[in-house]
Amino acid sequence: MSQPLILYNTRTRKKERFAPLQAGRVGMYTCGPTVYGPQHIGNLRSQLFADLLKRVLIAKGFALRHVINITDVGHLSDDGDDGEDKMERAATSSGERAEAIAARWTEHWRQNREALNCLPPEVLCKATEHIAEQIELGQKLEAAGHTYRLQEGIYFDIATFPAYAELARLELAGQTDAQRIEQVEAKRHPADFAIWKFSAAGVRRQQEWDSPWGRGFPGWHLECTAMSSLFLGRQFDIHTGGVDLAPVHHSNEVAQAECAFGVHPWVNFWCHNEFLDFQGVKMSKSLGNVLTLDDIAATGIPPLAFRYFFLQAHYRQQQTFTLSALRAAATGYRRLRGHADAVRQAEGDADAKRQAPWRERFASALADDLNAPRALAVVWDVVRSPELPAADQSALLQHFEPCLGLGLDEPVAAPAPEGDERIDALVAEREEARRTRAFTRADEIRNQLATEGITIEDTPEGPRWKRG
RNA sequence: GGCGCCGUAGCCAAGUGGUAAGGCACGGGACUGCAAAUCCCUGAACCCCGGUUCGAAUCCGGGCGGCGCCUCCA
Secondary structure, eight states: OOSOOEEEETTTTEEEEOOOSBTTEEEEEEOOOBTTSOOBHHHHHHHHHHHHHHHHHHHTTOEEEEEEEEBOSOOBSSSSSSOOBHHHHHHHHHTOOHHHHHHHHHHHHHHHHHHTTOOOOSEEEEGGGGHHHHHHHHHHHHHTTOEEEOSSEEEEOGGGOGGGGTTTTOOHHHHHHHOOSOOOTTOSSTTOEEEEEEOOTTOOOSSOBOOTTOSEEEOHHHHHHHHHHHHHOSSEEEEEEEGGGIIIIIHHHHHHHHHHHOOSSSEEEEEEEOOEEETTEEOOTTTTOOOBHHHHHHTTOOHHHHHHHHHTSOTTSOEEEOHHHHHHHHHHHHHHHHHHHHHHTOOSOOOHHHHHHHHHHHHHHHHBTOOHHHHHHHHHHHHTOTTSOHHHHHHHHHHHHHHHOSOTTSOOOOOOOOOOHHHHHHHHHHHHHHHTTOHHHHHHHHHHHHHTTEEEEEETTEEEEEEO
């Protein structure tokens, strides 16, 4: 377990040995949700990735401070720079206060994470609760000559930050030719971005604040820089997010931070997860091919089966999602969990020495850029090794669980006797029929219940039934 | 127009130079009155072509196909 953790760093495009700035302590920032609606399972993949990383860091013995932000203001709804704010639009169309919408979807997101066994962050911060810090950061940038004023707002001038293209290896020259979207014409460079947007003349926004530049609201990128430095300091270890964030959002964050704080590199390790593909393309709100955790739960598949599904692919690989692939994962997950349950009470002595090879293989899989699929293969090897005493199997599974977060440490929920009198009576009648070898009648009852979606399992302790 | 990723058995998916992990499904078997659940056994030479090498899924070149980013997006 002492082997070094190797992580792929987007900043250097290499797998690197992870070492924190301060020995033993890690500061990690994860870009959180924009809370104007539900998160889909593709978004959730980013949370699962960050959680896997967090769990492995903890297993490595690091003391971790994990910060996640809630974007509850300032997100534009469409291409270009004059899109409508997503929060404002959601509020306008539903007649609710923006705060109410933000609160509802923040809670929904939090419950999703909980259902997926994502460890809670040490700090969960909201953009609207740190407006002052964002303004202060903007003023710093302004004072250092990195901004200019347009009618729409205060913009960051990327020409003042030569390292702008570094993180995402951007071709800024080629970008000028692209011209695929309408830009704010007056911008000096298409990649310049707003740090503060003005409320439109005569418009009273639900979410707006006074600033030295005028009434308005902060640009999206400002919050992450302001809040991460507030909670993690001017330089920190790890920043995570989806791959799509690197070229724009994260590049902008870097520009703001390095210009305001005079540091480089601002963040040591940039870690990005790939997309979840669905129906041949990435799952995304704009394409409309989204599924939520609620949708999955509605099919009777437990949320943790989705976590298991996630662990079956490497985080830096696009993962193909289909419902049947998820069902397959759910079957494997159910069996794995059942096995963990079965060996938990095993008699006999566990022998740490005997377990060592599996511990070693599991640890090295995760240490190698979080290779969860390989780690899962080790898990199954434990389960399918008859020569390994049950007590050792159990000890190993419990040893793995803190990294996996699959709930292998919890008893499988009892088959919940639902107590439906009619069904109970039918099941009892079937039992009686079986006893008297009236199998035709017995099967008739079973088939009848099957059409209602009820399955009967005959166990040594008698029959059991369940829905689904 | 620029940048990047991927193409492994029916499906999901590891493997980045030395005789191809794992899960699911299928098939066979055990168990069962029959099923279900569970357990055991079982399958693949890696998109195509050329090259490097004693040896390539793994490196290089070309081709075909898919995806992503450069624009709100995880």
